[in-house]
Amino acid sequence: MLDLKFVRENPELIREALRKRRAQFDLDELLELDEKRRALLVQADDLRALRNRVSDEIARMKKEKKDISGVVKEMKEVSEKIKGLEGELSVVEERIRELMLSLPNVPHESVPEGEDEEDNVVVRTWGEPREFSFEPRDHVEIGEKLGILDFERAAKIAGARFVLFRGAGALLERALINFMLDLHTREHGYEEYLPPFMANRDSFIGTGQLPKFEEDLFRVADTDFYLVPTAEVPVTNIVRGEILREEDLPLKMTAYTPCFRKEAGSYGRDVRGMIRQHQFDKVELVKITTPETSWEELESLTRDAEEVLKRLGLPYRVVTLCTGDLGFSAAKTYDIEVWLPSQGRYREISSCSNFTDFQARRAMIRYRPEGTKKVRYCHTLNGSGLAVGRTVVAILENYQQEDGSVIIPEALRPYMGGVERIAG
């Protein structure tokens, strides 16, 4: 959520931001309602001030045994008037809130303008895609041949867009989770959490998934719970409604969770294999920082995520999302894309964003700068570090051998009980 006062005072800046994002939003309605709200507020406040004054007066008169019936009658009318104004006010405020919750964040000035992912800008590239002496297979073929991925039975159990890991496949998934968590906690200074995998509505509003993106979420029937689509939701909301101490910032948190997504509107996209699943594992990185440090923290967070790929020896590149591709809550996002030989291109495996104070304002995450009384909103950031399922895909495809076996990257072997190769 943006600051309404800021919107009021900088309407052209907001209009420009919306244009760059290619976003639809009725800014004029918001500005009109805001004006109406303030007019109503002044009226109501004045009447309440009157009532408060006279109420004190009544208390005094009562003590002095004076007749109060006249004033009481008058105040009864004032109270009725206040009630009427409050009714009008709550209608206006509810609509303002609706609008504010669906107004996207302002892109950072360094974000390139563009329509869609075609206009994203490559920042850097690491590693060389391997030259194959044979036609590289995709992860579905590799995994099924090795008996470690089973899509057919997963479909029987649950349906499309699920996978069943088996044997070395299950071990590989688990090893990656542990490897990533260890790297981030032991070397990158993050604290590990293991949060609930379901969260309530307020949490989802806090990080911006609700109310706008309900159709992407699984809701648990007859409850107020939604399955988390990313650990960003439960982890960022750990400090929802809190005023933090500056000396405790930045908070650096990491968590493994499964992620549940409906993938509504992606019918026909990535239908094969485990690129796009209703359930996948992810290790997430979350930072809560001061406004002064958030941009450098975005850089280091991205590097922390990249480090996973470096250690695994997987070629990747980093792109800056253009304004048209930028997520609703983000001010700037780097996607990390890993090389997939079967597709001959880079595919997203991590998304690292600075949300500035957008989520913090929704979730009321604030801090008190040292030596001052005024509280300020924190900046929140997060990034995948990494999407585990897609990492499995990348390992299977990049490390496949002509005989169908797969070499395990060295860094991962301690987590695999020393296994160096998965063979059929």
Add this chain to the structure above:
RNA sequence: GGAGAGAUGGCCGAGUCUGGCUGAAGGCAACCGCCUGCUAAGCGGUUGAACGGGUAAAACCGUUCCGAGGGUUCGAAUCCCUCUCUCUCCGCCA
């Protein structure tokens, strides 16, 4: 699932029966002074948030906030209703 207790400021904790100068006693913590070889102790002071008005910016003024939402009343932390959460005991259970 059954029975009971509770939810007040950064924290602890009064106030609720008996509605009104209580943004909220007292304590702790933090900050600023003083004192002091240093530290501790001691003394004095300061310290909530949101919104609106106001200002160059402050100061300042008003309103709202005692888990959430309704109601009663001239007036609600205090009375009534609904909900949420926490704790204790019983039952069931991984």
